[in-house]
Amino acid sequence: MTFFDWVGDGLWNAVQMFWEVGWALVLGFLLSGIVQAWVPRSRLERALGGRGAREALLSTGLGAASSSCSYAAIAIAKSLFQKGASFASVMAFQFASTNLVFEIGIVMWIFLGWEFTLAEFVGGIFLITFMWAAVRLFVARRLEEAGRQHALAAASGHEHHMAGAEGLTWRQRLTSVDAWSDVAHNFRGDWEMLWKEIGAGFLIAGFIALLPMSFFNGLFITDAPAPLRLLENVLLGPIVAALAFVCSVGNVPLAAVLWAGGISFSGVIAFIYADLIIIPIVLAYRKYYGWTLTWRMVTIMFATMVAAALAVDGIFVAAGLIPEHRPSVDSITSRAISWNYTTVLNIVFLVVAGVLFGLTVRRGAKDPVCGMTVDRHQTPHRSVVDGRTFSFCGAGCKGKFDADPDLYLDPARRRAAPIAQAGHHH
Numbered sequence: 001m002t003f004f005d006w007v008g009d010g011l012w013n014a015v016q017m018f019w020e021v022g023w024a025l026v027l028g029f030l031l032s033g034i035v036q037a038w039v040p041r042s043r044l045e046r047a048l049g050g051r052g053a054r055e056a057l058l059s060t061g062l063g064a065a066s067s068s069c070s071y072a073a074i075a076i077a078k079s080l081f082q083k084g085a086s087f088a089s090v091m092a093f094q095f096a097s098t099n100l101v102f103e104i105g106i107v108m109w110i111f112l113g114w115e116f117t118l119a120e121f122v123g124g125i126f127l128i129t130f131m132w133a134a135v136r137l138f139v140a141r142r143l144e145e146a147g148r149q150h151a152l153a154a155a156s157g158h159e160h161h162m163a164g165a166e167g168l169t170w171r172q173r174l175t176s177v178d179a180w181s182d183v184a185h186n187f188r189g190d191w192e193m194l195w196k197e198i199g200a201g202f203l204i205a206g207f208i209a210l211l212p213m214s215f216f217n218g219l220f221i222t223d224a225p226a227p228l229r230l231l232e233n234v235l236l237g238p239i240v241a242a243l244a245f246v247c248s249v250g251n252v253p254l255a256a257v258l259w260a261g262g263i264s265f266s267g268v269i270a271f272i273y274a275d276l277i278i279i280p281i282v283l284a285y286r287k288y289y290g291w292t293l294t295w296r297m298v299t300i301m302f303a304t305m306v307a308a309a310l311a312v313d314g315i316f317v318a319a320g321l322i323p324e325h326r327p328s329v330d331s332i333t334s335r336a337i338s339w340n341y342t343t344v345l346n347i348v349f350l351v352v353a354g355v356l357f358g359l360t361v362r363r364g365a366k367d368p369v370c371g372m373t374v375d376r377h378q379t380p381h382r383s384v385v386d387g388r389t390f391s392f393c394g395a396g397c398k399g400k401f402d403a404d405p406d407l408y409l410d411p412a413r414r415r416a417a418p419i420a421q422a423g424h425h426h
Helices: 003-038 042-046 053-064 070-082 087-099 102-112 114-138 141-153 170-174 177-208 213-219 226-244 248-261 265-277 279-289 291-319 329-333 341-363 395-403 405-409 411-416
Strands: 364-366 373-375 382-385 388-391
Touching (some): 003 102, 003 177, 003 248, 003 341, 070 087, 070 265, 070 279, 087 114, 087 265, 087 291, 102 248, 102 265, 114 265, 114 291, 170 177, 177 341, 177 373, 226 248, 226 265, 226 279, 226 291, 265 279, 265 291, 341 364, 341 373, 382 395, 382 405, 395 405
Antiparallel strands (some): 364 373, 382 388
């Protein structure tokens, strides 16, 4: 095989895997956009200050109703933390928003089967419970408040829109252009935040699928006694995920290839949980909360990922729910593109995505600071410079722009000062 053949095969594997789940991603982001746009968050923010079970349950519900983008999750969690939510509540939100959401469940069902989807959600509850208990034990109030002061000094992150749905009943929202504009901008915002992670996930999975089976047998113990294999797989799974730099839904096709390659059931679950400790996100934690709290939280997160994977493995072994059939790597990647239900669903949801993107084009304006598309009719964050009106995703971007408009209006200056925008994270 020549180099160009190898590249072509890897890219074609990625295309076939994406084709299999394209409609599911659109459906998941649509549902997520509706929930983000039409479910009020302000009351929940005020209710998350405590460390009790009630606050943890509320945070879990809020996270499950939010975006599955890991970068959005940590930015929104930081915003909740700044506004008074406890650190335990923030961590519950982050785990729920990346493990208990529509998109990842649908995509896992398609690639890995219903057993893995069920394990993801059952294990997610264990994950949040273990994390909540560990934060209460190992993160003192003094350290939490120091982290909050650090977060207050950090730049504003991604903010979702829901202005058009305020004051409307659910029936009125279904026929309101403003309410659907909110959904459309959330839908587009999530895609803009996540397309790199999704693309990277499919590309990495496509090329890893070309590796020989001996690679997987060498990376993950596959022929050792069950206890040793179980422990090695759940410990190594999160480490591989962290080093792969792939997060959110992008983890699933790679996890499917690893499952076909020999990693254990619990190793797959631990691998998927680790999207919140990839290196770029750990660096974002440092900026948000400082190194002291960051190292404490990353250690807690790793330990709870391993513990949750072991717990769900024990339950599924006892219940006889571990899949006996392990697919070949080729069956994961070589899914022929033909006229079938997948093609029909892809066409239908491509039209849906086109309509939503069209709505953002008709009503949207580009935030000159972060590049997000916002609804120029609804955002309250605007500035006027030399007769031109500029719209912003939130107060953070507006404040940066107002402090030095020329920095964002002069391309030459902006290229010369890229650090000025480094604080905005999606």
